[in-house]
Amino acid sequence: MKNPSDQRIKEVLHTKKRIAVVGLSDNPNRTSYMVSEAMQRAGYTIIPVNPNADTVLGEKSYPSIKEIDVDVDMVNIFRRSEFLPELAKDTVEAGIDVFWSQLGVVNEEAYEYLQDNGVETIMDCCIKVEHAKFK
Template structure:
């Protein structure tokens, strides 16, 4: 079984099940950051047609290209089914984001010879390793997350 860093270092294409249209959610900004760091992101969301400038697929089974890792932003109750779908799609690994864990999915992944990571943020793992696709020396701008939008505040009196 490969470590999370080995999985990420060996990946090129990451299918993101539960990719979000909401830029404030980790299901949006984590894959976007990975894309900005050089990984090919394939969004899987039945309610979107395009995310991150890429065609979004309704189901993992609809993705027509090879998938190295399936990144999951869905509830733990769906993890077992997603492990089966990842294996059927030919992925080498499944990665459940931070806060998502399933002992049954872990066991099934082992039975299906899939590398498995749960309850770990792929973006944090990338940042801790200072990794970009293809190596460990950043060659592109470092992503610093979302800049919070300040709440409306009255203009200062001298600005009027």
């Protein structure tokens, strides 16, 4: 698994402004909430993917990637590594071209599948930290 260059990550962050966040908790004390709230404050549109919440961060929540009915530029994953192959398939089927998994979340099978299907893939990397580097 190899992430894109810093320059490419910067380009992604400057052009992909609608982020579906899989595993976005409605609990303000959870990392997914804090990171997504920071990205929302930075001007990104957050599309929550949480089957157990109607809304998160004031946005309509969707039960799965497949059920999102608005345009999405990238997915940001806050689920355990073993869920990545299924989420990779959902991402490809939804036609989303950037897949980002948070720190500590890596799966080689998902990475290979995403690469084979032309999806730009960033794994084991905090979107908030990267965003702060390239403001």
